Amino acid sequence: xxxVKQSPQSLIVQKGGISIINCAYENTAFDYFPWYQQFPGxxxxxxxxxxxxxxxxxxxxxxISFNKSAKQFSLHIMDSQPGDSATYFCAARRxxxxxxxxxxxxxxxxxxxx
Amino acid sequence: xxxxxxxxxxxxxxxxxxxxxxxxxxxxxATTMFWYRQFPKQSLMLMATSNEGSKATYEQGVEKDKxxxxxxxxxxxxxxxxxxxxxxxSFYICSAWLGTSGGLGQYFGPGTRLTVT
Numbered sequence: 001x002x003x004v005k006q007s008p009q010s011l012i013v014q015k016g017g018i019s020i021i022n023c024a025y026e027n028t029a030f031d032y033f034p035w036y037q038q039f040p041g042x043x044x045x046x047x048x049x050x051x052x053x054x055x056x057x058x059x060x061x062x063x064i065s066f067n068k069s070a071k072q073f074s075l076h077i078m079d080s081q082p083g084d085s086a087t088y089f090c091a092a093r094r095x096x097x098x099x100x101x102x103x104x105x106x107x108x109x110x111x112x113x114x
Numbered sequence: 115x116x117x118x119x120x121x122x123x124x125x126x127x128x129x130x131x132x133x134x135x136x137x138x139x140x141x142x143x144a145t146t147m148f149w150y151r152q153f154p155k156q157s158l159m160l161m162a163t164s165n166e167g168s169k170a171t172y173e174q175g176v177e178k179d180k181x182x183x184x185x186x187x188x189x190x191x192x193x194x195x196x197x198x199x200x201x202x203x204s205f206y207i208c209s210a211w212l213g214t215s216g217g218l219g220q221y222f223g224p225g226t227r228l229t230v231t
Contacts, residue, residue: 034219043120043207043222044158089157093220097171099146100211102220104157 006105019077021108023090030092120223135193137208143188144210152205164191198230
């Protein structure tokens with residue numbers, strides 16, 4: 001119940017296309033859902049985040065869609081560029097013993113072909 | 115710019131020795147920091163929660179005597195890998211929550227690549 005399931009494991013998209021990565025969760029106590037972008041050898045960088053009382057959030061080319069009833073959320077990257085090639089992680093926040101902890105999905109390796 | 119820094123960015127040590135990794139929050143105070151471990155092509159695994167002025171809280175299966183955490187100030191947490199072995203080779207990343215007028219988020223350091231020979 002503490003897991004976040006992410007799919008697909010890898011994704012190849014043509015330049016200019018839309019990249020879509022999906023995540024699902026079970027625990028309704030999760031209250032914050034961020035997406036991270038990680039390049040090889042670097043730490044994850046916070047990309048965009050959403051709270052469950054919002055169905056969509058857009059920042060530039062990145063959009064989170066959130067479906068509370070289905071317990072699913074997704075990241076859409078519009079006009080995908082080769083520089084977007086990275087590993088993306090979804091996450092969900094839970095409160096445990098007074099601390100805020102993130103539970104991460106398994107990651108999606110995104111490749112944008114030029 | 116980065117809000118969390120780590121030092122060193124990479125380290126190579128011999129089996130049996132100890133290695134210390136520093137994590138600093140820049141321009142903000144962090145009463146709580148987190149230490150993660152990441153193996154190649156895998157997700158982030160939370161190792162422990164570092165609490166300023168008190169003992170760290172370790173996740174199940176993480177040896178607290180092997181991974182010593184000290185959070186001596188509001189901007190510095192350290193992870194010491196004691197008696198390191200080749201299986202401890204990994205990418206170690208720290209993080210801290212930052213709440214700003216622009217929103218709340220958990221920010222990660224750049225990571226430390228540890229190689230034990």
